[in-house]
Amino acid sequence: MGRDLAAVLSGPVLPAARALLGCVLRANGVAVRLSEVEAYHGMGQDEASHAHRGRTPRNTIMFGPAGFAYLYFTYGMHWCMNVVTEEEGHASAVLLRALEPVAHLEGRTQGPALLCKAMGIDGRLTGHDLVSDSLHIDDPRDERTIRVVKRPRIGVDYAGHWAKRLLRFYIAGNPFISRK
DNA sequence: TCATTGATGGTCT
């Protein structure tokens, strides 16, 4: 991971989420481009965040330093991946919701669980950093400006006014999006 | 096109 991206991930979650759009994720030898993400704030704030009630065994990686993977298992069958952001002790993260293949890739990639399935990512990677051979995120430093669409997050209707906040981001015009 | 539901099991109260 480049120095600039690492610095942004160590800062506030909104710019971090924005910066991850268009970045190249590589896992198990496959490279893809991130096309849709969601931002989740830390403890005591965001009612949709896994960390909002405090630290538990599951979410403890969210409280660590930025640039690590937080994997969680949900609905009895799906893995979803986050990138931890902000400084150690602040539990915010960015959920990876969809990606655009850059080479041949089997299966659909529009949705957080589909993304993990297609990339062969599961709970074994939780707590893993994003600078290794098996898991890596890089900013391609593309000169093109990415137009970002902001929408409410998916599947968090229980979260009161936090459900309405525009914390879901995707690349405008990109077809690899989980939902219109 | 939209709403509903079953699958399936970890996590937290």
Add this chain to the structure above:
DNA sequence: GACCATCAATGAG
């Protein structure tokens, strides 16, 4: 015991 940052299949309109 209830809930769940999901997905695919189903059926109504």
